[in-house]
Amino acid sequence: MKFLNRLSIAAVLLTVCQIAGADVQTKSMQMVDKDPQGWIMTLTSICVVFAVLILLWFIYSLVGKAFSGKFRSSVPKVAGAKGMSPEVAAAIAMALEKENNSEVNAAIALALHQYMNDTVHDQESFVLTIKPTFGPYAARQFTLRQLPEKK
Numbered sequence: 001m002k003f004l005n006r007l008s009i010a011a012v013l014l015t016v017c018q019i020a021g022a023d024v025q026t027k028s029m030q031m032v033d034k035d036p037q038g039w040i041m042t043l044t045s046i047c048v049v050f051a052v053l054i055l056l057w058f059i060y061s062l063v064g065k066a067f068s069g070k071f072r073s074s075v076p077k078v079a080g081a082k083g084m085s086p087e088v089a090a091a092i093a094m095a096l097e098k099e100n101n102s103e104v105n106a107a108i109a110l111a112l113h114q115y116m117n118d119t120v121h122d123q124e125s126f127v128l129t130i131k132p133t134f135g136p137y138a139a140r141q142f143t144l145r146q147l148p149e150k151k
Helices: 002-020 027-034 039-068 086-099 102-116
Strands: none
Touching: 086 102
């Protein structure tokens, strides 16, 4: 009921404006007057779409880097075996000798050796070893319709 009242009020106002001679145009009519071929609207829409796509690309790349761990630059990186000087190795050995017993020293030395020589991770063959199994549902003879035997 309220909608009909508002609609009738709008219709009355529109007719009063037309009777008074006022130039009443909708926004689409104004756009047709300003841009008859539609080039402004087309270029604006294309620019908006590409700007949003570029913005989404930046957001997704940042999220991808954050989840992959590429933003962990605050953690100092350990130099490789070739980059470690004998003085640094001697300083580490002396610090370990003061602090720990021989078993802990051996475990730390082995861990450092494996880390610096990239032997921490297993070498994968990248070959799938999943073998297919054939059950009653995968067999072709059970999936086709079987006709009754004639006697």
